[in-house]
Structure formats: structure tokens, C-alpha cells
Amino acid sequence: MGLLALFRRTPPTANLAKERLRIIVAQERGTRGAPDYLPLLRRELLEVIRKYVNVDPEAIQINLDKEDGHEVLELSVALPEKAAG
Amino acid sequence: MTEIIVVTSGKGGVGKTTTSASIASGLARGGKRVAVLDFDIGLRNLDLIMGCERRVVYDFVNVVQGDCTLKQALIKDKRLDTLYVLAASQTRDKDALSAEGVRRVLDELIAEGFDYILCDSPAGIEKGAHLAMYFADRAIVVVNPEVSSVRDSDRILGLLSSKTARAEKGNGGVKEHLLLTRYSPRRVTTGEMMSVDDVKEILGIDVIGVIPESPDVLSASNAGTPVILNDESDAARAYEDAVARLLGQQVPLRFIDEPKKGFLARMFGG
Numbered sequence: 418m419g420l421l422a423l424f425r426r427t428p429p430t431a432n433l434a435k436e437r438l439r440i441i442v443a444q445e446r447g448t449r450g451a452p453d454y455l456p457l458l459r460r461e462l463l464e465v466i467r468k469y470v471n472v473d474p475e476a477i478q479i480n481l482d483k484e485d486g487h488e489v490l491e492l493s494v495a496l497p498e499k500a501a502g
Numbered sequence: 503m504t505e506i507i508v509v510t511s512g513k514g515g516v517g518k519t520t521t522s523a524s525i526a527s528g529l530a531r532g533g534k535r536v537a538v539l540d541f542d543i544g545l546r547n548l549d550l551i552m553g554c555e556r557r558v559v560y561d562f563v564n565v566v567q568g569d570c571t572l573k574q575a576l577i578k579d580k581r582l583d584t585l586y587v588l589a590a591s592q593t594r595d596k597d598a599l600s601a602e603g604v605r606r607v608l609d610e611l612i613a614e615g616f617d618y619i620l621c622d623s624p625a626g627i628e629k630g631a632h633l634a635m636y637f638a639d640r641a642i643v644v645v646n647p648e649v650s651s652v653r654d655s656d657r658i659l660g661l662l663s664s665k666t667a668r669a670e671k672g673n674g675g676v677k678e679h680l681l682l683t684r685y686s687p688r689r690v691t692t693g694e695m696m697s698v699d700d701v702k703e704i705l706g707i708d709v710i711g712v713i714p715e716s717p718d719v720l721s722a723s724n725a726g727t728p729v730i731l732n733d734e735s736d737a738a739r740a741y742e743d744a745v746a747r748l749l750g751q752q753v754p755l756r757f758i759d760e761p762k763k764g765f766l767a768r769m770f771g772g
Contacts, residue, residue: 431694431700434649438652
């Protein structure tokens with residue numbers, strides 16, 4: 418670090434890198450090993466449900482769990498509090 | 503008992519081949535019988551880093567396809583008696599290697615009594631990378647303290663825990679280690695680069711080595727001498743430590759703190 422560098426310091430960005438990685442890695446681990454059709458399945462299910470109830474796009478959770486050699490596809494839909502009949 | 507170690511990373515250019523060459527040489531210098539295999543079909547480079555590029559007669563694909571015996575294809579290192587290199591094929595298509603073919607080669611090396619088989623993986627997550635990791639007992643995941651490299655390493659860790667023989671058989675899985683390369687303690691101190699602890703925390707596996715950024719790595723590849731054999735180099739000491747840890751020794755991390763400088767050196771650079 419020379420004299421000039423004292424005035425022309427690179428902004429510290431390591432923490433930014435760490436935070437961004439923490440989020441994206443956690444997100445990607447959540448979908449690790451899941452079949453490729455899962456995002457599409459989620460979208461199509463959402464479209465069907467929305468024909469009847471106006472749910473939020475984030476209200477559908479799809480999880481694939483592996484238990485003792487068999488797989489469980491878990492689907493949970495949070496309905497709005499006052500579902501329009 | 504033979505141990506199969508894959509050196510992998512996902513991202514290219516992070517130092518897989520440099521690491522394979524140095525770890526293999528380090529193990530062989532300790533008297534172990536070592537074979538190091540280049541899985542980068544079509545982009546052979548381990549031979550250059552090991553300095554045996556002009557002695558390649560037969561390659562990995564030749565052995566798998568039965569054009570020659572394994573013994574004919576193994577290149578004996580000029581410096582270390584117990585070290586052998588198997589070069590990747592340069593010309594044939596990537597599909598020339600099959601899981602069955604790779605398994606035959608590994609079985610023969612095991613029967614020959616090698617202590618360690620190092621598999622130098624190509625970048626990416628295609629067939630070559632898959633085959634390099636498939637039969638591994640251990641994995642050294644090479645990572646730079648940089649966002650794309652760390653993310654790709656996490657992808658590779660996911661594959662190691664699902665798409666390997668050990669994972670499929672459920673017998674304990676592949677033992678995973680991180681090896682950080684191009685580490686700059688000065689830039690970590692100034693907050694410009696993620697630290698060893700940052701990377702370890704994100705990826706959640708143990709660190710087997712931290713190799714400092716060093717001009718010696720380029721000089722070593724220029725000369726075709728694995729950097730670990732350069733007695734003057736910090737990078738070499740760091741690789742030696744990694745080899746010791748691989749062999750089960752407890753060695754503290756070195757070269758991860760910025761060397762203390764005097765006032766003048768700080769003002770005027772150095």
C-alpha cells in the first residue's frame with residue numbers, strides 16, 4: 418500500500434460478497450436435488466388455483482422430502498383470510 | 503488400501519490442475535505411491551504442469567478403449583520415483599470415457615498397489631467432472647475467495663453428496679475438504695476479499711489448505727515443475743501443510759495474516 422493508496426482506497430466489499438452468497442447459497446440448497454419440473458409444476462398449479470381463489474404467488478410452497486427411500490411431494494397453499502367466494 | 507481423491511471446483515481457472523500436481527507430488531515426496539489422472543478430455547493440461555508433455559505416448563482414452571495397457575500409458579515422473587501421470591486424451595470426443603472404463607482403470611491402479619489416486623477434474627458439471635468425482639473417497643474442492651467460485655463450489659458439494667458411488671450406496675458419502683487458492687491476506691485485512699472463515703461459514707465444510715496468491719505459481723507452470731517443489735515459496739509451504747493435513751496431521755494454517763510492516767514500508771509500499 419503506497420502513499421497514493423491512502424487517498425484512493427478501494428471500498429471494502431467483502432461483506433457484501435458474503436451476504437449475497439449467504440442468501441443465494443441458501444436458496445439454491447433449498448431446491449437442490451429437486452426434479453427440474455418443479456418450478457413449472459408450481460406455476461401451473463398456481464394458475465389453476467387462481468381460477469378459483471385469488472392467492473398470492475408466494476402463497477404456494479412445494480417441498481420434496483426424502484424419507485426412508487420414498488419421496489414425499491408436499492404442497493401447501495395459504496388461502497387469503499377472506500377468500501372471495 | 504488405496505484412497506481415491508478428486509480435485510474439483512465447478513469453476514474453471516481456480517487452480518485445480520496446479521493443486522492436483524502439487525498434492526500428488528507432495529504425497530509422493532513423502533514416499534506414497536501416487537497416480538494422478540487428467541479427466542479433462544479434449545483439454546489436456548496436467549502433463550504441462552507436471553512437465554511431462556513430451557513423454558505422452560498413450561492417454562486415458564487409449565487405455566479405456568484397449569489400444570494399450572495401463573502400464574504403457576502411465577508416465578513415470580522424472581523427479582519422484584513413486585509418482586505416475588495418466589494424461590487426458592487430446593483429440594477424441596468427450597464421450598470417449600465411460601463410468602465402466604474409468605472403473606476398470608481405477609481397479610487396475612488399486613490392484614497395482616497405489617496408495618493414492620488423484621483425479622484432476624475438468625471445470626463444469628458435465629460428464630468429465632461427473633466421472634472424476636464418481637468413484638472418489640475424498641474431494642478437495644478448490645475455491646477462490648470470490649463470489650462465482652464460492653457459489654460454483656456449493657453446486658459441486660451438492661453433486662458430491664448425491665451423484666457419487668459413495669453417496670448412492672449410502673456408505674458415509676465422500677469426505678469433503680475446501681482448499682482456498684489465490685488468497686491475499688492484505689486484501690482480506692482491508693475488507694476487499696472474503697476471509698477463510700467467511701468462505702468456510704458459507705460452504706460449511708472444513709478447510710484443508712489456504713494457498714497465498716503468489717507469483718511462484720505462474721513460474722512453476724512456466725517451468726513444468728509443480729509449485730510444491732519450490733523450496734523458496736510460501737505457496738509451496740502452504741501446499742505441504744495441506745498434504746500433511748490430508749495425511750491426518752494437525753497443522754495450523756499459515757500465510758493467512760498480513761505480515762507486519764514498518765511505518766516507512768506502509769507509507770511507501772513494498
